[in-house]
């Protein structure tokens with residue numbers, strides 16, 4: 162069965178944390194996770210602490226499926242963390258859902274992680290040799306294990322020592338010893354920001370979660386920074402010296418919600434600028450600009466405005482298709498495609514169309530879209546992409562499909578154009594993308610193969626870790 166979502170990179174997690182003794186922290190975390198649902202749909206969890214004891218509820222499914230009003234009501238405490246997760250097939254187990262909660266010599270601790278460690282195998286082997294036992298197949302458990310082992314002096318020292326051992330991408334929220342902590346890796350690959358709600362503070366992967374709960378955005382957590390939130394308010398210190406910043410460019414291109422602002426740049430605005438760059442690089446004499454909704458929309462509007470070409474809703478997205486529905490038979494394959502997106506004939510008929518999408522991963526989706534728009538009567542379909550070709554896998558927390566399944570790893574641009582059946586195909590250049598993001602401090606490894614953080618197992622990354630330690 163063809164699935165549009167199969168042909169998109171997958172974000173792996175979203176995290177949220179709040180310290181607010183006077184408020185219903187579980188309920189606010191629930192709403193925060195709701196706003197972050199696009200970052201992971203396979204499991205969700207909330208851990209709540211009164212400063213001594215931690216209560217946890219987690220399960221498989223969407224936030225709305227995992228939590229009932231009754232469950233949220235039962236989670237009482239003064240601080241909470243939450244997590245939404247996407248996982249690859251085989252590792253989609255409730256044991257791997259987060260937050261992770263452990264008992265250790267100083268009490269209880271809960272941790273939620275967005276990102277992927279690149280030295281998790283070595284760390285886990287080392288911990289294993291020293292007698293550590295593991296209950297999950299996720300790299301996040303290595304982090305919590307290290308923190309508890311280093312906790313001979315203060316918790317702050319343990320966090321710094323743990324950061325010295327970790328390599329890779331991590332945005333962490335942690336409940337320990339009457340405090341909420343937020344940590345971001347020294348490259349700042351995955352986002353994490355700070356909000357204020359009344360006199361109290363919270364943390365979230367994206368600012369849209371702060372907006373949702375009525376919190377005011379304060380700032381992004383700096384790469385290498387440790388944020389401490391407790392009864393005294395907010396304090397921060399550097400856990401590690403900031404190294405070369407390498408925020409994930411794909412957060413802007415596709416993953417993050419357009420209403421979020423990450424590292425001072427609004428996501429919708431960055432996408433609009435990508436459209437303007439595409440117009441500069443590839444102006445096409447066309448009658449109509451359309452977007453592949455929703456992540457292509459802001460770029461398409463930027464492109465259309467820059468060239469003075471009308472923008473139209475040529476593809477309509479069905480917003481009510483859930484993750485699962487009765488799969489059409491092979492004979493009804495097209496129904497499956499049109500369930501999710503349908504071409505608007507009255508907009509497209511007899512038009513020379515520029516269609517803008519955020520990325521091409523395997524190419525199967527793009528083929529279907531071009532075919533659909535042509536069937537609806539478009540005379541020409543020119544396909545413009547607001548990312549450079551995705552030719553390398555991500556090892557920092559995004560599931561981009563294996564190298565051999567990436568179409569840009571197999572074919573040149575002309576080969577891809579022929580495969581998808583477009584009249585022309587253009588990808589934004591790396592320079593154009595950097596201009597749109599107004600920075601060079603981004604990771605572009607899945608486009609150019611230059612990985613900003615060393616990777617121990619180039620053939621594996623996250624999947625290798627989970628496969629290696631999975632007994633199922």
Ligand code: SF4
Nearest residue numbers: 409410555604606607
């Ligand atoms: S490799 Fe690509 S998806 Fe992964 S962090 Fe870098 S830019 Fe983001």
